[in-house]
Amino acid sequence: MIKGSSVRTATHPIDKLFLDRWSPRAMSGGAITDGDLRVLFEAARWAPSSYNSQPWRMLYARRDTPQWPLLFDLMVEFNQAWTKNAAALVLFVSRETFEHNGKPAPTHSFDCGAAWVSLALQGELKGYVVHGMQGFDYDRAKTALDIPAGYRVEAMAAIGLPAPKETLPPEMQAKEAPSDRRPLAEILCEGKFAW
Secondary structure (H helix, E strand, O other): OOOHHHOOOOOOOOOHHHHHOOOOOOEOOOOOOHHHHHHHHHHHHOOOOHHHOOOEEEEEEEOOOOOHHHHHOOEOHHHHHHHOOOOEEEEEEEEOEOOOOOOEOOOHHHHHHHHHHHHHHHHHHOOOEEEEEOOEOHHHHHHHOOOOOOEEEEEEEEEEOEOOHHHOOHHHHOOOOOOOOOOHHHOOOOOOOOO
16 A cells, blocks of 8 residues: 555654555455454544543444445445445444533534544554545435434545555546645634635
8 A cells, every 4th residue: 555655745744644644445355353443443432522522423334244234335336336345334423412411512523523533543553444435325324324313424434454556446546646735824824714
């Protein structure tokens, strides 16, 4: 697998982990052990959250299990074309209210995002491909997976072992490379919004 640090350059000195992590689609079809998957979930568990509320929930399925179609069938055809070789799929959900007082939790999605990035970075450290996506049916996910009211479906991720880009359909191969990022000047402003 291409390491992002081999083709990306940071403008300030950051750990290469942040450059190495990217979202490949090419996966080998190899299985992930329950132990390795639990390590990724453990990393997500330790993410920070408002009031330590930990609003994220993760529903998952490993390929070749009865649970796999529950998540796989929610995705659009484009995502199914490459996730068929993933070892696991994870659906991230967040609780919209605080458990301790029932009031709205304004940062539930933000906190869930912290859990996602923790999982993704741990996956990179363990040598897995971790690719987040939004190309699935959010409404159907709520009903098919019995997600109760008060929880928001946030995103899905595919986890797998890396494979050469040539294992992808030809139209996907050209895009199978680490992408760059906007310069800080385009995303950072001291004080008032200035864009």
